Amino acid sequence: MKKILLAHSPDADDIFMYYAIKFGWVETKDYEFDNIGLDIETLNKEAIAGTYDVSAISFGMYPLIKSEYAMLRTAVSFGNGYGPKLIRRKDKKLKRNFKVALSGKYTTNAMLFKLYYPEARPVYMDFLEIEMAVVNGEVDAGVLIHESILDYDESLEVEKEIWDIWVELAGEGLPLPLGGMAIRRSLPLNRAIEIENILINGVKIANDKKEELCRRLEDEKLVRISDAMLTKYLDMYASDESVELSPLQLKALDKLYELGFEKGVFSEPLKTEDYLIPREYEALRNS
Numbered sequence: 001m002k003k004i005l006l007a008h009s010p011d012a013d014d015i016f017m018y019y020a021i022k023f024g025w026v027e028t029k030d031y032e033f034d035n036i037g038l039d040i041e042t043l044n045k046e047a048i049a050g051t052y053d054v055s056a057i058s059f060g061m062y063p064l065i066k067s068e069y070a071m072l073r074t075a076v077s078f079g080n081g082y083g084p085k086l087i088r089r090k091d092k093k094l095k096r097n098f099k100v101a102l103s104g105k106y107t108t109n110a111m112l113f114k115l116y117y118p119e120a121r122p123v124y125m126d127f128l129e130i131e132m133a134v135v136n137g138e139v140d141a142g143v144l145i146h147e148s149i150l151d152y153d154e155s156l157e158v159e160k161e162i163w164d165i166w167v168e169l170a171g172e173g174l175p176l177p178l179g180g181m182a183i184r185r186s187l188p189l190n191r192a193i194e195i196e197n198i199l200i201n202g203v204k205i206a207n208d209k210k211e212e213l214c215r216r217l218e219d220e221k222l223v224r225i226s227d228a229m230l231t232k233y234l235d236m237y238a239s240d241e242s243v244e245l246s247p248l249q250l251k252a253l254d255k256l257y258e259l260g261f262e263k264g265v266f267s268e269p270l271k272t273e274d275y276l277i278p279r280e281y282e283a284l285r286n287s
Contacts, residue, residue, distance in 0.1 A: 003032045004195060007052040008075075010037035011146045012223045012230055013238035014056055017075045019222065020206040020213060021198065028198055039126060040145075040179065041104025048106075053184050054195065059177040059253060060108030062275070063266045069182035070192065071275050073245045074200040077237040078252065079176035084109040084162040085149050087134060088141040094159060096120075101134065101142035103127035108178050108256070109143050109162050115263050116165045131156070147225050147233055169259055174252040178237075180245075183277070192277050203243045210234070245276075 008014040014037075020026050021033055038046070040058060047055045047065050054072070062071060088094060096119045102110045104124055114122065123139060130142035135153050143162065144152060166176045181199065183192050206213055214234070218226045225233060241249075250272050257270040 002030055002191070003034060004053045006033050006035045007038055007043055007046065007055040008035060009040050009043060009056055009146075010224075011040075012217075012225055012233050013077055013146075013242075014075070015217060015223055016206055016213065016234055016238045017203045017242060019217060020209065021202040023213075023216065025205050025209065026198060026202045029194060031195065031198065039103075040107060041124070044104060044106035047182060050184065053187065054199075055182055056179060057182050058104075058107045058179050059256060060111035060260070061106035062180075062182065063257060063260065063268075063270050064106070065182060066270065066275050068185055070185055070277050071272065072181040072183055072196050072199065073276060074181065074196065074203050074243060076180040076242050076245055076249065077178045078241065078249055079163055079166075079178060079236070080241075082149075082161070082163055082236060083166070083176045083178065084143050084145045085158050086113070086141055086143050086160040086162065087131075087152060087156045088159045089134060089137070089155055090157045091155075092140060094140055098140040099123065101125050101130045101139040103130065103143065103145050107145070109145060111260065111265060112162055112165050112169065113143055115169060115259065115265075116160075147229070150225070150229055150233060170252070170255045174255055175241075175249060177249070177252050177256050189277070193279065196277055200244060203238075206238070207240055207243065245272075 008018050018035060043056050044058055044061050046052060047057050050068050099121045102122045102124055104110060127145050127148060130144060131148055131152050133139050134142045135155055141159055163176055214230055217223045223230060253272040260266040261269040
């Protein structure tokens with residue numbers, strides 16, 4: 001069997017979108033998938049280092065790895081009216097150069113935050129530590145991501161939604177790009193196509209068997225949240241919209257990379273569709 005090392009975050013949406021494969025519900029042909037769970041900033045750094053065959057990444061860092069990794073169409077997370085939150089203590093007024101905790105230098109939310117707050121002073125930490133760092137006054141504010149956006153200390157309030165920053169920068173009508181998956185270009189193209197199709201089927205089956213899968217994830221203590229909160233979170237970030245990139249999602253990604261180029265984050269503009277696996281190869285190969 002061909003062993004594929006797949007890295008994802010330990011967050012509920014990534015776990016949900018992968019574990020239909022892990023539980024054996026998906027036909028994987030001659031592939032054996034070994035998975036590893038790491039926080040998103042570690043995944044971003046490991047992708048830059050070229051460590052894993054397939055990896056979850058922040059969309060905001062993809063231009064840094066585009067030569068070594070193709071973007072996959074599946075297991076994508078976008079916000080639509082919601083997303084990461086910049087929070088502060090209710091008794092705190094932020095100055096222009098406020099100290100802020102971010103979940104990583106390469107995350108999409110950090111990119112958008114820094115475009116909007118260029119004078120803020122970022123420090124980076126594990127996203128699970130950000131809430132208490134704000135509560136304790138270690139930082140003036142912090143950007144909450146993943147499940148932490150659903151429930152946080154009552155002493156805190158939202159200063160700014162990253163969704164609102166996105167709308168101000170990108171305009172109305174586009175979902176907020178957050179994260180997806182990338183695959184190493186050194187894999188043979190026919191193999192890359194097969195792996196992408198397996199992962200697409202995995203996300204489809206996860207959505208089709210959502211209730212059963214959630215129950216098993218909770219029973220085996222594979223996720224940090226449960227019950228109604230888990231359902232709410234998955235409805236936001238792991239739904240039918242996560243199965244395959246849509247034309248609107250591609251347009252949103254192109255806008256993200258256009259903004260990054262205009263603001264000097266990236267050295268050139270990027271058309272996302274040019275960096276997807278070329279599906280036409282499969283038809284040509286079999287013709």
